[in-house]
Amino acid sequence: MHDIVRPTSHFRDVLRQHRVAEQFLEQGYATFPSGLPQYFETMAKGVARLLQDPLEMGRWIVDDPLERDTICDARDTDIGILVKSLDKIEPRHKAEGRLTNDRKQSIHFNPRLVPYLEEQRADLETYSPMLYGFNIVHNTCEVLSLAFAEELDTTLPGFNFLERLRAGWFWNKTRLVSYHDHGKFHRDRNGFTFAIQSNAPGLWLQDRSGRFIRGNETDKASIMVFSSKKFWMITERQFPATLHGVVEEPGRFRQSLVFFTHLGVSKAEWDSNEEIYLNDPRYRVNQEEILSHIAELERQQLAA
Ligand SMILES: [Fe+2]
Numbered sequence: 001m002h003d004i005v006r007p008t009s010h011f012r013d014v015l016r017q018h019r020v021a022e023q024f025l026e027q028g029y030a031t032f033p034s035g036l037p038q039y040f041e042t043m044a045k046g047v048a049r050l051l052q053d054p055l056e057m058g059r060w061i062v063d064d065p066l067e068r069d070t071i072c073d074a075r076d077t078d079i080g081i082l083v084k085s086l087d088k089i090e091p092r093h094k095a096e097g098r099l100t101n102d103r104k105q106s107i108h109f110n111p112r113l114v115p116y117l118e119e120q121r122a123d124l125e126t127y128s129p130m131l132y133g134f135n136i137v138h139n140t141c142e143v144l145s146l147a148f149a150e151e152l153d154t155t156l157p158g159f160n161f162l163e164r165l166r167a168g169w170f171w172n173k174t175r176l177v178s179y180h181d182h183g184k185f186h187r188d189r190n191g192f193t194f195a196i197q198s199n200a201p202g203l204w205l206q207d208r209s210g211r212f213i214r215g216n217e218t219d220k221a222s223i224m225v226f227s228s229k230k231f232w233m234i235t236e237r238q239f240p241a242t243l244h245g246v247v248e249e250p251g252r253f254r255q256s257l258v259f260f261t262h263l264g265v266s267k268a269e270w271d272s273n274e275e276i277y278l279n280d281p282r283y284r285v286n287q288e289e290i291l292s293h294i295a296e297l298e299r300q301q302l303a304a
Contacts, residue, residue, distance in 0.1 A: 011147035020225065021151035024192075028208045028242040029226035036140060037220045037257075039133040040197035044255040046130025047107055047176045050081075056127075057081055059120040060107065079113045079173065082106045104179040109134040110172065138174040141194055141259035145172070148192070148225065159234055165191065167264025168230075175258045183246030185290050187283070188228035191263030195224040198256040202248030204294055208240070212294055215244070217256065230263040233273040243285065247294050 014032055015021060023030035050056060062080030082105070114131065117124060124131065149161040168191065185204075195203065195217050203215030205226060215224060226242040248254060265273075277283050 008143060008147050008150075011144050012150065015147055015151045020148065021155040024152075024225055024227065025156060025239060026208065028240070029205055029224055031216060031219075031222050031224050033222045034140075034144065034196075036137055036194075036223055037197035039137050040199075040257050042129050043133035043137070043176055043257065044178075044199060046127050046133070047178060047255065048253075050107075050127060050130070051105055051178060056123055059117065059122040062113065062116055079108045079110045080116065082108060104177065104181060104183075106175050106177045109138055109174040109176075111135070111138065134174055134176075137196065137257065137259070138172070141174065141196075142169075142172055144194070145192075145259075145261050156235070161234070161263065164230075164234055164263040164265070165261055168262035171260075171262035173260050175260065176255060177258070178253065178255045179246075180251060180253060182248065182250075182291075185243055185245030185285050185287055187241035187243055187285075188226075188260070189230070190228045190260040191230040191234075192261055193226055193228055194259040195226065196257040196259060197223070198254065200248060200252055200254045202246045202254060203256075204245060204247055206243040212290070212297060228260075229273075229277065230265045230270075232277075233265055233269060234263055237273070237276070240283070245287075245290070247291065 014034070018030070018032040020030045020032045050060065060081040062078070109131075114124075145165060146162065149165040152161040153159070183202075195215060197220070198217040201214070201218050203217045204212050205215055206212050216222065217224065226244065227239055229241040232239055232241045246254065246256075
């Protein structure tokens with residue numbers, strides 16, 4: 001009988017070899033090799049085409065009334081093309097009745113999107129290479145996230161990361177975001193994030209010592225994992241969520257592929273921690289200050 005190569009053992013080996021869990025806890029982020037970035041181009045091309053096709057886009061805007069009361073925030077459940085709140089849409093687009101923000105558009109994939117698209121009679125033939133990419137990336141990231149949670153449980157016992165990951169499993173999602181604008185500095189709301197690939201550099205992260213470093217999101221060989229707010233909550237606020245944002249040439253069409261896990265956190269747990277988070281001056285984000293600090297770092301690097 002042949003041995004079946006199990007992805008979990010493969011990923012466990014990769015994670016151990018690159019000390020991913022240790023680095024993640026020490027720095028707030030870690031980088032490691034994976035085969036995932038190879039799917040990015042096909043997916044990005046499909047998404048760019050979809051965003052040019054308003055009739056088809058309408059079929060991908062999901063009105064998804066999923067158990068919104070049982071989790072911390074409705075934003076965590078969105079799948080399909082995200083409909084921005086109306087105040088974020090440019091007035092001239094609002095006047096045309098558009099539902100999405102032209103400066104930043106996200107598609108969230110979870111396998112439950114596919115039957116929805118079938119129901120809507122979406123053009124699955126045209127977009128099948130893109131959906132195929134989403135499927136593979138999503139499934140692989142899910143397996144990878146299991147291996148990572150297991151590693152975290154070994155490295156930092158007592159917080160049941162694997163159990164939490166399974167509790168939030170339903171809300172795992174893969175995002176392909178397209179934008180023409182800087183991405184504001186922020187901390188993600190989920191558990192931990194895999195930054196898989198982008199078509200242009202620009203990501204900056206703050207490590208646990210407070211230093212700003214460049215992301216390596218255009219590296220086609222590796223991906224990055226960083227820490228988000230639910231991880232901070234679960235670890236009793238020992239491990240802050242990683243501050244990050246995008247600084248890039250204005251007007252550039254940037255696309256990025258990301259996977260989010262939602263570690264299971266109850267509404268009460270979220271609310272009490274979010275209050276602490278919002279009231280703690282250490283977590284305030286001053287966009288201008290960060291942007292000028294990064295501009296200075298870039299000047300120094302150029303001069304070096
Ligand atoms: Fe983010």
